[in-house]
Amino acid sequence: MTGKPRPNPHRPRPHTALAASLLSGCLLAAGAAAPAQADTADTAAGAVTITPDPSYQGQEFQGWGTSLAWFANATGGYPDEIRTELARMVFGDQGLNLNIARYNAGGGNAPDVPDYLRAGGAVEGWWQAPEGTTREDTDWWSADDPADWNPDADATQRWWVDRIKDDVTHWEVFSNSPPYFMTESGYVSGGFDPDQNQLKPESVDDFAAYMVGVSERLEQAHGIEVDTVEPFNEPNTDYWGTTLGPDGNPTGGRQEGAHMGPQLQQDVIRALAAELSDAETEAVIAAMDETNPGRFAQNWQSYPEDVRELVAQLNVHTYGTDGRTTVRDLAKAAKKPLWMSETGGDWGDGKRWGGGGQDFETMSTGLGLANLMVDDLRELEPSAWVFWQPVEDYDNMAPGGESDVGGNWGSIQIPFSCTAEDTLETCPIRTNTKYHTARNFTHYIRPGDHFVATDDGSSVAAVSGAGDAATVVHVNDSDRPRTVTVDLSKFGHIAGDAAMTPVVTDAGGGLVRQDPVEIEDGSAAYTVPAESVTTFVVEGVSGVAEDAALVQPGHDYRLTGVQSGKALTATDDGTAAVIRGTEPGDEAQLWDIAKVTEGTDNRQRYVLTNEATGRRLAVRGDSLVLKPAHGRAGAVAQWTMSTTGDGSWTFVNRATGELIDVAGQATEDGSEVSVWQPTSGPNQRWEITDTDA
Numbered sequence: 001m002t003g004k005p006r007p008n009p010h011r012p013r014p015h016t017a018l019a020a021s022l023l024s025g026c027l028l029a030a031g032a033a034a035p036a037q038a039d040t041a042d043t044a045a046g047a048v049t050i051t052p053d054p055s056y057q058g059q060e061f062q063g064w065g066t067s068l069a070w071f072a073n074a075t076g077g078y079p080d081e082i083r084t085e086l087a088r089m090v091f092g093d094q095g096l097n098l099n100i101a102r103y104n105a106g107g108g109n110a111p112d113v114p115d116y117l118r119a120g121g122a123v124e125g126w127w128q129a130p131e132g133t134t135r136e137d138t139d140w141w142s143a144d145d146p147a148d149w150n151p152d153a154d155a156t157q158r159w160w161v162d163r164i165k166d167d168v169t170h171w172e173v174f175s176n177s178p179p180y181f182m183t184e185s186g187y188v189s190g191g192f193d194p195d196q197n198q199l200k201p202e203s204v205d206d207f208a209a210y211m212v213g214v215s216e217r218l219e220q221a222h223g224i225e226v227d228t229v230e231p232f233n234e235p236n237t238d239y240w241g242t243t244l245g246p247d248g249n250p251t252g253g254r255q256e257g258a259h260m261g262p263q264l265q266q267d268v269i270r271a272l273a274a275e276l277s278d279a280e281t282e283a284v285i286a287a288m289d290e291t292n293p294g295r296f297a298q299n300w301q302s303y304p305e306d307v308r309e310l311v312a313q314l315n316v317h318t319y320g321t322d323g324r325t326t327v328r329d330l331a332k333a334a335k336k337p338l339w340m341s342e343t344g345g346d347w348g349d350g351k352r353w354g355g356g357g358q359d360f361e362t363m364s365t366g367l368g369l370a371n372l373m374v375d376d377l378r379e380l381e382p383s384a385w386v387f388w389q390p391v392e393d394y395d396n397m398a399p400g401g402e403s404d405v406g407g408n409w410g411s412i413q414i415p416f417s418c419t420a421e422d423t424l425e426t427c428p429i430r431t432n433t434k435y436h437t438a439r440n441f442t443h444y445i446r447p448g449d450h451f452v453a454t455d456d457g458s459s460v461a462a463v464s465g466a467g468d469a470a471t472v473v474h475v476n477d478s479d480r481p482r483t484v485t486v487d488l489s490k491f492g493h494i495a496g497d498a499a500m501t502p503v504v505t506d507a508g509g510g511l512v513r514q515d516p517v518e519i520e521d522g523s524a525a526y527t528v529p530a531e532s533v534t535t536f537v538v539e540g541v542s543g544v545a546e547d548a549a550l551v552q553p554g555h556d557y558r559l560t561g562v563q564s565g566k567a568l569t570a571t572d573d574g575t576a577a578v579i580r581g582t583e584p585g586d587e588a589q590l591w592d593i594a595k596v597t598e599g600t601d602n603r604q605r606y607v608l609t610n611e612a613t614g615r616r617l618a619v620r621g622d623s624l625v626l627k628p629a630h631g632r633a634g635a636v637a638q639w640t641m642s643t644t645g646d647g648s649w650t651f652v653n654r655a656t657g658e659l660i661d662v663a664g665q666a667t668e669d670g671s672e673v674s675v676w677q678p679t680s681g682p683n684q685r686w687e688i689t690d691t692d693a
Helices: 019-031 069-076 080-091 155-166 201-222 260-279 294-302 305-310 324-334 363-380 433-442
Strands: 048-050 051-058 063-067 099-106 172-176 226-230 250-252 282-288 311-317 336-342 384-387 391-393 413-416 430-431 450-453 458-463 469-476 482-487 494-507 509-513 522-528 532-542 556-561 566-571 577-580 589-593 604-608 615-621 625-627 639-642 648-653 660-662 671-676 685-691
Touching: 048 458, 048 469, 063 172, 063 413, 069 080, 069 099, 069 155, 069 391, 069 430, 080 155, 080 430, 099 155, 099 384, 099 671, 155 201, 172 201, 201 226, 226 311, 226 566, 260 305, 260 660, 294 311, 294 324, 305 311, 305 324, 305 494, 311 324, 311 413, 324 336, 324 363, 324 639, 324 648, 363 384, 363 433, 363 458, 363 469, 363 532, 433 494, 433 671, 482 532, 494 522, 522 532, 589 615, 589 671, 625 671, 648 660
Parallel strands: 048 482, 063 099, 063 384, 099 172, 172 226, 226 282, 282 311, 311 336, 336 384, 391 413
Antiparallel strands: 051 450, 413 430, 450 458, 458 469, 469 532, 482 522, 494 509, 494 532, 556 566, 556 589, 556 685, 566 577, 577 671, 589 604, 604 615, 604 639, 615 625, 639 648, 648 685, 660 671
């Protein structure tokens, strides 16, 4: 979650029981009137060809998910017809179709602290305080004393656990704040100085025991298996602060949060690993759910190797988006799965952080979310993509709530103030267009599928787990129709009855299935409406064409720096590399790129050998060198290639995790090429030209 006041998502399309069943039935299958398809090129803007490339595949996709936290806490005690309908809309196969749930282990303020957190924000902790305990009492709790645990804690969020456990394939337990008695300020909303560590040093081991204890009790009570434990949420930020009013009681912040700098993060990870080593749960550590990729990289790069080894999964948020490819390459260097574990936005009036006012009809909200999803999936290459809260408080999102004009956070909005007497008519559920555009992804790209490269920045593509179908999702945020051609030439086989079915979301309806389009000469075309998200479901394609991959055996390649425009060149003495202006006949600028692993995933490894010297590109110390090619190439001479599909690539060293990097971002002829940690800089990206093509 962000440290900014979080608007709650509402889009006033009343979703009563009748509306809900319509959405889950007729509207989802048939939609409203089918969008008109433009018939001539003159009516379409900016025709696009999308070429899915199954020679560059992501890791097996684990799926789509959400944090439970506030919305589950707020709604888990609602009348059954309301909460059951919400669960169907979030996890049901006609709803958002999510399969990952992040359970929030609440911290909890002291019993004598009046509630000041936002609606749903006061998630109950699992501790049981002795009678009469106040905020001044901070040394009474022991993880080893059963009397200090409350086995009945957090009944509302846990209703959701029971309701959705058959839909969920991966459970994560995460913390926004330690319990009050482990914090420096004594409150779960953060420290009095939000830049200072909030977890007390003497409570590190207790906090680790608390996280493991919650995970074990959750497993035992609900018959689930927790896969990962995440002790942090946006820890190295200044978001989390507590302010006291004149009466000495807190007035803000309005949500649980705790600053923990990189060194404290390391201490917690070590303590959590030790606690898990003797635990009943088989969960492993995920970290560190930082607010954006740049801050994540700052934290991760400060961790020593022993701490990195204790982390089994990398979690990052995309409330900021610079540096996505940095984290992608850090994950490849660490040889660990990467999750985009939390994000969200408003996108009213096209502005991510809001300003246009609450609006359930505008396509700008749905298009904003869809564009974020495309960019996250293309640039991060995550194994999972997880919402912060698809369900938000309608009252908080209405004008006069979080802001004067209201907002559009979430894709589903319902008042967090419903009573035991309410029904779907008196406490209606509303959806905005994000609800539909998200399902263009979540209904058709499923766990077990593999994302593949595409050459269009407004599209993502995946191949099915069975390998016999493909899915392409395209976002047209322009105000004119667009002719989209899907080029299937990189697949090894196209069946005679192969077909492509467009499924369109626009202002006319959500997930409107169109007539199948015949595939002719290896491609199919369809004109999508203005301001739309379209899923192309392609049946009958499989395999990888022999010439699909950029790198082909026996070919020579030139690597041209994106920033410098100059070619990677062996030095005259053949021991190092520099950049020089392109000389077509210069073998010092030609490289054999040989694949040394088997498979088609995006973590394959390659060896680069210079044609003039016969030497391999390798890392020695902090330098990039050309090493004699004797025997099998070691890890220092192996590189993983990464691309967003834009025609440029990074090279991640197998041994060090560093990238081929033009030192100092230089552009002059003869400038040194070395290695450096990932930065997403253009001096680390290389355009690759096949000189034998």
